[in-house]
Amino acid sequence: MASNWRQLMPTTDAYWMNRILFDIHHRDDDLHRYKRDPDAYMADVPLAPSLKSAIRDNDIGAMYLAGVNPYLLRAHCLGLRIPESVFLQSLRSVGREGEH
Template sequence: MSGNWVQQIPSQSAYWLNKVLFEVHHNDGQLKRYLASPGEYLSTVPMPENLREAVRSNDIGAMYLAGANPYLLRAHCLGLRISEQEFLASLKAVAGGQKNG
């Protein structure tokens, strides 16, 4: 499989991560709820704690490596006003270990 997708078959954790990224930015009221308390928002999502921490701390590289859809990840950064420079730097920091297809 070529392209920039990290996992050929996304994990269950990747599913939940992508679901969170989608819902926060596409469902009414979810962004406000998330911003009020990211920890509380994520507390009921069945994903590993290290992945919850990556979302809370906006660790773009870690989310990408965990299987975040690149489009949902970019929308997340736009919604949280994370700069293009920070977004790209985070991806470049993890790109060294990835094969380009």
């Protein structure tokens, strides 16, 4: 069965990552709080440090592989003005890793 994710069912981690991306781009003050201090913004979120780092560092490929919704990833890139070429290259690089 083909899937956007490595998991057939999104994990709890994927839920929290999706929730963070949704909130920072859909709730009025959240984007400003996130930009000011991403680590403080995510302090109370029950995610492993590596997953929080993927969000903070805008590691699109790692977020995608962790189960983040591709539409939320795209909105995240648009909201933070991450160039489309960076977005696509990150996805392509994890796609190539999965081919081996």
